[in-house]
Amino acid sequence: MAMVEVKSDITGMVWKILVKEGTKVAEDDVLMILESMKMEIPVVAPQDAVVKEIRVREGDHAAEGEVVALLQI
């Protein structure tokens, strides 16, 4: 069982978190939505996995490259 860090692609505000610890996700499923450049930008699962940890809360500022979630593959 390996851990995969999901990093934010862009700098933005965490607007909506759509999963919680234990949620099973498929590649490209939306984990959370960030707001940046006046757009709602989804953060997606890079591979089929199970959500292990959400590292941010709604309203937080996420920097580009910051780990926002941990997934177990």
Place this chain on the structure above:
Amino acid sequence: MAFDEVLKELEARRAKALEMGGEEKLAKRRAQGVMNARERLDYLLDAGSFVESGLLATSHRPEARDKSPADGKVAGYGAIQGRPVAVVSNDFTVLGASSSVVNGKKIKHVKQVANESGMPLILLGESAGARMPDRMGASGRAILGQDPTEYLRDRRTPWVSALLGSCYGSSTWYACLSDFVVMRKGATMAVASSRVTALAIRQPVDAEELGGWNLHTATTGLVDVAVDTDQQALDVVKHFLSYLPSHNGELPPTASVPEGSDEPIKNILEIVPESRSKVYDVRGVINCVLDKDSIFELKPRFGKSLVTSLGRLDGNTVGVIASNPKFKGGSIDVDACAKATSFLVLCDSFNIPIIFLVDQPGFLIGLEGEKRGAPGRIMNWMNALSLVTVPRVSITMRKNYGQAYLNMGGGRNSEEAAAWPSADFGFMDPATGVNVLYGIKAEDDPERFKRLMSEIAQESAPWPLAGLFETQAIIDPRDTRSYLKQILKIRLRRPTNGIGAHRLSCWPTSY
């Protein structure tokens, strides 16, 4: 019968060569569900079309002659859907298909024939790298480098690689030089194996991490597509080739237009959100624009804020470079730049017209990109775009900001530019623009901020661009497919029968 003995000798030698590395090794592969070198060619090529070149080649070293049937690489010619191709299939059961003097000559020969006779070259990779002890010491260097064009890529016919096992040495080098690479999951490609690497760096090394499908499809971009089986890989090779001509002196083959291809575009207004804050997956748009089921995406897991896809329009192959707002809001990062540039080179080299579908807020700004040399990648793209001699059509759907406006076919960087009425042109996002131009943020003076933002927004509607003839048409989104069909028909370069000048044929294969 006359010649009886020598004919029997021939038959015996041929039979021995066809045994490859022997039944034990072949049985092991069968048990693992992995095809052998000759089975792969049987599956890939039209029945009965394979003409082998060099069945009786062996190692140049006398002591290894009997252990090296076909010297570990099966080469020759065949047909795929009736079209001639040249092939090299690595035989891992023979000395790991390691590279040697004689099989190097085979590859060189087949490459030359492919070039001169105008056939795609297909390399089925699975090789252990350099052959030992041949390559040891100074005399091991001395047998190398006899062909100064060995690693030159001058794109005259398509080169396709399939990575079907451990790939070191020639399988890897040729994959990097190829126009399209498919990899079977579980296969690996790297400069050195995980075992050798672990010895060199004195740390355990995981083979998948070093050179597996996930690394190469998502991080390096050296592999276009990953599949689960040998058969699927070979099917993908055939599928890719169906979009391309056999050589750069002809147009790609045409196909019939599936029934119902004109229907999906009628629903396009439901696929692209009118609200500028909403994102969507542009593949939905591409599927509406192209002939039904013709979309064939390259590097879908790499540089995802752009989609690079082959497809057909009215039966003719086209290449589509489309912003995908679903990823990073469509802002273009360093990987997407490299992907777009490679795709321009592929299309231009093989006489495939290019369609840009634009909805991007500019190049992605940030530290990561700068560390990776973003400006250099942006300029590579512009440089390549300037050398394209196939028709380019650019359609702006929603946003089109910044320098990337040019990279996506803006101004004289495309032959025709059209826009949807929802198009929004400018230097940067209006909210940031107010800050940059007037030095105020929304929370400082909300009334003034809103007024200034709407002023900027008015200037960014497409009408002034059309007024200045910088976009030749503003079209109803539902007319996009018919517009593109008409324009590409008109813009076919009839004086050369659609054949481009191929100024990108020697462009680097990666950067």
